[in-house]
Amino acid sequence: MAVSSSRILRSVLREEAFYFFTSIGNYTGQSAASLDEFLQRIKEVNIKSLEFHLYREDFEKWIDQTLGDAKLAEDIKGLRNMKVVGNALRDRLYFLVSRRLKDLKSSVETSK
């Protein structure tokens, strides 16, 4: 069953938030408790953190299993398979998430 757009856009509990690390056990101090916050953090976090989490499949897992957005998780998986790194990764990830956010928000608006 498809998860509703408003549910995907919700803020999750502190324990369920995404915590950005640059390597095993090295927490940057930045976290995201919603897709909106996640998009903001993509712009701000150390590029090492994006590479670390993308290739551990952490982004896909959190977006799919915690937020419930299988579509965005699949898009990010595609990005991982393209083996993008550095600022190109930041730009591509930002594009995917912002595009999906726009669609989800517009879907919520039209359902009102």
Add this chain to the structure above:
Amino acid sequence: MKIKGQRVALDDLDWRILRLLQENAKLTYTEIGSKLDVAHSTVYDRIQLMEEHGVIKKYKVVVDLEKAGVQQIMALMTIHTDPKESEHIASRLAEFSEVLEVSSSFSEELVINAKVVAQDQAKLHSFIAQSIAPLPGVLRIRTSIITKKYKEEASQPFL
């Protein structure tokens, strides 16, 4: 050993007995007495008193887990915190069975230090990401995985 109210004062013989027990808690009263040139009954009395007054807290076995075939890794965490939350964070850390030691230290800023054990790197990371990073007041964490130990004392020496 002298007892004054709640306080105890150890003499030289007490300290020498403790040093020997710290090295080998399986020594008998007779063996200790022989090493220190005192009667085993004296050693017995001193140890009894130190146990009764909590100077000797317990006797424990130090296991070499590597030799016992247990796979595990140890890491040292430095946790930068909001000063208002540091006491609470240290108390929470002390509750986790994965955390072996917790202390606070101050150089340029107050930080919490913790020694952590886990089965492997993946489990270490999950523990830190799911249990430590979400604690309110945690600002950032630096973790170093211990690759080799050059010295490890099971108990604190008397300086």
